[in-house]
Amino acid sequence: MIEWINKIFGMHDVASLHGHSGDHMLGVLHWFMLILFIGWSIFLGYVIWRFRRKKSPHANYYGVTSKFPTHIEIGVVIVDGFLLFGFAFPLWAMRTDPGYRPTGDDVVNLRAVGEQYRWNFHYAGQDRAVGLTSYELYSGANPIGLIAEDPNAADDFLSINELVVPVGRPVVVQVTSKDVIHGLAILPMFSQQDALPGAEIPMWFVPDKEGEWNIVCAQLCGAGHAQMVSHVKAVSGEKFDKWLAGQTPLLPKK
Amino acid sequence: MSAAANTISEVAESESHHEHQIPFWKKYIFSTDHKVIGVQYGLTSLCFLAFGFFLMMVMRWSIAYPDRPVPVLSDWPWFQSWLDDNGKVTGDLYNMFGAMHGTIMIFLGVVPLGFAAFGNYVMPLQIGAPDMAFPRINMASYWLYVIGGAMMFASFFIPSGAAKAGWTNYSPLATITDHQYGDLFWTGQTQWLVSMVLVISSSLLGSVNVICTIINLRCKGMTWMRMPVFVWATLSTAFILLLAFPPLEAAAILQLVDRMGGTSFFIPTGLNISGMPLDAAGGGSPLLYQHLFWFLAHPEVYVLILPAIGIVAEVIACNTRKPLWGYRTMVYAVLALGFLSFLVWAHHMYMTGMGPAISSFFQTTTVIVSTPSVILVTALLISMWGGSIRFNTAMLFATSFLPMFGIGGLTGLPLAFNIPDLHLHDTYYVIGHFHYVVAPGSIFALFAGVYHWYPKVTGRMMSEKLGLLHFWPSLLFMNGIFAPMLIQGMAGFHRRAFDGGRAYETMSQQVYAEPGSFLAVVAEKLHIIDPHAALTMIDLNVVTSASAWLLAIFQIPFIINVFASAFVGKKVKSDNPWEATTMEWATPTPPPHGNFLTPPVTYRGAYEYSVPGAPRDFTPQFETDAELVAGSEHTDDPDEASVPVH
Numbered sequence: 087m088i089e090w091i092n093k094i095f096g097m098h099d100v101a102s103l104h105g106h107s108g109d110h111m112l113g114v115l116h117w118f119m120l121i122l123f124i125g126w127s128i129f130l131g132y133v134i135w136r137f138r139r140k141k142s143p144h145a146n147y148y149g150v151t152s153k154f155p156t157h158i159e160i161g162v163v164i165v166d167g168f169l170l171f172g173f174a175f176p177l178w179a180m181r182t183d184p185g186y187r188p189t190g191d192d193v194v195n196l197r198a199v200g201e202q203y204r205w206n207f208h209y210a211g212q213d214r215a216v217g218l219t220s221y222e223l224y225s226g227a228n229p230i231g232l233i234a235e236d237p238n239a240a241d242d243f244l245s246i247n248e249l250v251v252p253v254g255r256p257v258v259v260q261v262t263s264k265d266v267i268h269g270l271a272i273l274p275m276f277s278q279q280d281a282l283p284g285a286e287i288p289m290w291f292v293p294d295k296e297g298e299w300n301i302v303c304a305q306l307c308g309a310g311h312a313q314m315v316s317h318v319k320a321v322s323g324e325k326f327d328k329w330l331a332g333q334t335p336l337l338p339k340k
Numbered sequence: 341m342s343a344a345a346n347t348i349s350e351v352a353e354s355e356s357h358h359e360h361q362i363p364f365w366k367k368y369i370f371s372t373d374h375k376v377i378g379v380q381y382g383l384t385s386l387c388f389l390a391f392g393f394f395l396m397m398v399m400r401w402s403i404a405y406p407d408r409p410v411p412v413l414s415d416w417p418w419f420q421s422w423l424d425d426n427g428k429v430t431g432d433l434y435n436m437f438g439a440m441h442g443t444i445m446i447f448l449g450v451v452p453l454g455f456a457a458f459g460n461y462v463m464p465l466q467i468g469a470p471d472m473a474f475p476r477i478n479m480a481s482y483w484l485y486v487i488g489g490a491m492m493f494a495s496f497f498i499p500s501g502a503a504k505a506g507w508t509n510y511s512p513l514a515t516i517t518d519h520q521y522g523d524l525f526w527t528g529q530t531q532w533l534v535s536m537v538l539v540i541s542s543s544l545l546g547s548v549n550v551i552c553t554i555i556n557l558r559c560k561g562m563t564w565m566r567m568p569v570f571v572w573a574t575l576s577t578a579f580i581l582l583l584a585f586p587p588l589e590a591a592a593i594l595q596l597v598d599r600m601g602g603t604s605f606f607i608p609t610g611l612n613i614s615g616m617p618l619d620a621a622g623g624g625s626p627l628l629y630q631h632l633f634w635f636l637a638h639p640e641v642y643v644l645i646l647p648a649i650g651i652v653a654e655v656i657a658c659n660t661r662k663p664l665w666g667y668r669t670m671v672y673a674v675l676a677l678g679f680l681s682f683l684v685w686a687h688h689m690y691m692t693g694m695g696p697a698i699s700s701f702f703q704t705t706t707v708i709v710s711t712p713s714v715i716l717v718t719a720l721l722i723s724m725w726g727g728s729i730r731f732n733t734a735m736l737f738a739t740s741f742l743p744m745f746g747i748g749g750l751t752g753l754p755l756a757f758n759i760p761d762l763h764l765h766d767t768y769y770v771i772g773h774f775h776y777v778v779a780p781g782s783i784f785a786l787f788a789g790v791y792h793w794y795p796k797v798t799g800r801m802m803s804e805k806l807g808l809l810h811f812w813p814s815l816l817f818m819n820g821i822f823a824p825m826l827i828q829g830m831a832g833f834h835r836r837a838f839d840g841g842r843a844y845e846t847m848s849q850q851v852y853a854e855p856g857s858f859l860a861v862v863a864e865k866l867h868i869i870d871p872h873a874a875l876t877m878i879d880l881n882v883v884t885s886a887s888a889w890l891l892a893i894f895q896i897p898f899i900i901n902v903f904a905s906a907f908v909g910k911k912v913k914s915d916n917p918w919e920a921t922t923m924e925w926a927t928p929t930p931p932p933h934g935n936f937l938t939p940p941v942t943y944r945g946a947y948e949y950s951v952p953g954a955p956r957d958f959t960p961q962f963e964t965d966a967e968l969v970a971g972s973e974h975t976d977d978p979d980e981a982s983v984p985v986h
Contacts, residue, residue, distance in 0.1 A: 221610030284608025
């Protein structure tokens with residue numbers, strides 16, 4: 087019921103576990119905003135009608151003398167505090183505090199490396215450990231600069247512009263960029279992270295619905311920004327494992 | 341104060357004596373008179389606003405119809421060179437127009453109009469000053485702005501075109517753009533930085549001048565708590581400009597040396613541009629630029645809105661014929677906004693990877709900063725209760741400012757929190773939010789100011805009929821532009837896409853209204869969608885774009901009104917045609933050099949309307965009790981407005 091107002095305002099699909107609490111908070115905010123706006127509008131409409139010159143030829147020097155406005159003001163501050171402490175702080179801590187970041191066996195680890203104008207999704211492969219990379223090794227065949235000497239890199243593979251994720255398992259994405267700032271916005275997963283060159287920043291989510299959606303580049307990255315389209319595919323666990331097994335490693339076997 | 345008062349009469353005397361000897365170019369072009377500079381600022385910034393609007397109209401064409409050539413413009417030979425072979429807008433051109441739309445509207449349009457034009461013209465009159473504290477610095481400030489603005493404009497016509505890395509000009513994109521053009525200095529990005537340094541310097545000179553003027557040049561009796569809200573707003577704005585602009589000036593200079601001098605303040609190690617390693621030392625931080633930028637650019641929002649709120653307060657008090665409700669509270673709220681605006685900048689950077697501690701701080705400050713804004717809007721709204729409201733054009737604009745700014749403020753609420761921002765960051769929801777604050781917010785307030793003070797500036801009234809023809813369509817189409825943006829934002833449309841988000845099909849093809857539903861039928865009737873089709877999110881682009889073009893058409897009455905009324909408008913019968921209480925209405929119309937014929941004295945607070953037992957429904961700040969009684973017997977006498985020497 088609370089999220090219903092978001093749907094009316096055009097809300098996109100939500101397909102991740104934490105996305106529903108985000109959607110819920112947004113719904114609470116929208117109801118709060120709507121009530122305030124309707125209240126103010128009724129007051130304004132009445133004042134315009136009641137105190138126009140024709141109906142009210144003489145103004146009253148004192149105007150409103152009741153304490154009602156102060157009470158409303160205090161009420162708004164209380165709701166703000168409730169939103170901060172009840173929703174915003176705990177929810178954000180669960181997203182970004184390293185203590186909450188999943189580490190179990192079922193975690194899908196990958197890197198998202200932005201470049202003009204595509205996303206390189208660098209999967210850890212079967213060993214679930216992402217191989218080391220270096221900017222000195224960037225090449226056409228190895229666009230993410232994967233280091234062959236690192237044992238973790240052996241089964242790492244690349245999926246360009248297609249992010250495949252399993253429903254019900256946590257996905258941890260380290261977001262970075264090779265050139266300018268991009269933004270990895272996976273809206274149905276209620277997830278977004280700027281891709282800053284020179285930094286790797288984690289973001290994570292647990293998909294809870296199968297489907298296929300666009301991933302948006304959320305930061306202006308040049309003339310091709312509008313066409314930097316990639317996809318997220320949320321599939322069942324078995325399908326994901328099959329897909330994973332069918333991938334060829336980026337680096338040829340030694 | 342008395343020293344200032346003495347010089348007033350001297351200045352006034354000597355100037356009026358020599359007035360006929362001042363040559364035209366010195367009187368109207370290189371003038372040091374705050375009123376002439378105010379009008380210069382006003383006209384220049386209105387031109388820039390119109391130009392910024394033009395850029396946006398081209399962008400809106402590209403968003404609504406990315407597969408069709410731009411009408412009219414694609415036939416102009418010099419414009420064709422910017423378009424692709426089919427006459428359509430390219431990604432580069434869109435980015436260029438987008439970056440310049442933002443830059444021009446903010447730095448060359450709304451700030452100069454609100455702070456510099458009204459601040460220059462009205463503020464010294466309202467405090468009873470003969471001029472600004474530093475008239476020559478004032479002139480320097482205006483001309484720096486003109487040179488910076490002209491360079492910004494001229495950068496469109498150099499081979500690279502103007503800047504195209506967004507108005508935020510983030511490094512590294514801004515640093516690496518346009519390197520294919522031989523001389524790096526003559527590229528749009530570099531010119532943007534140089535022009536910004538000039539424009540910022542201009543604002544710094546202006547802010548110092550305003551602060552000194554308000555502190556030192558108030559007339560006798562103009563105590564702090566008798567100052568009109570607009571003066572307080574200008575003072576608070578001046579402090580924001582003074583303290584917030586230097587970091588951006590520093591950032592612009594650092595980015596300039598990154599571009600021209602090979603340094604790497606904002607360039608991290610190991611960049612690889614289109615398969616080629618970037619030739620830079622590296623080791624810098626792109627986040628540093630963002631911090632420096634937003635440390636200015638968030639307070640800048642209050643530079644855009646505070647003078648607007650000040651103007652609305654003046655217009656509402658005058659036209660409701662009653663004092664403002666909670667004047668003191670409003671003053672403290674204005675000062676609190678000025679201070680708190682410095683503590684919230686990183687809420688623009690929630691998506692850069694912010695941990696729980698820092699984000700809790702910035703979420704809290706952001707929520708706190710909303711409180712004084714709510715207080716200001718509530719106080720203005722409650723001020724109207726019990727009034728006898730005169731709905732002239734100025735008052736209509738000021739009244740509609742309240743709900744429009746209200747929408748802008750309320751939609752800021754979800755953006756203040758991190759979690760909803762995960763969904764809404766950099767979407768059209770944000771665009772809708774801040775345009776509601778600035779376009780039907782600030783700009784409506786500035787229109788109200790133009791209609792309100794026009795008779796003082798020119799001695800003639802603006803046409804009310806044209807004013808209504810300007811106001812009602814503007815209100816309608818402003819909402820036609822920005823309301824659909826909020827919906828598209830919720831649907832996940834991101835900003836800065838020249839095709840309006842078409843490439844992202846799972847967002848753009850979402851159905852907003854099923855075939856046959858009310859909205860779909862209306863859209864069918866308006867020929868936005870095919871008969872019996874569903875209204876999808878992408879179709880809303882057409883609603884927005886059409887509203888934008890119609891909004892442009894209905895600015896024509898305003899342009900005619902501003903220019904024609906100066907010659908054919910109804911002449912004002914008195915120096916105080918709105919029967920207002922503040923000091924600016926004590927001057928002759930239009931005010932001469934030196935402003936007041938005799939040293940002005942302030943006797944009471946700024947908004948003494950409908951005082952019980954008073955002879956008239958307004959009790960001006962500049963009249964003694966004896967004059968009030970005398971004045972009530974023949975109010976139409978224009979000489980009544982001047983104050984005798986005591």
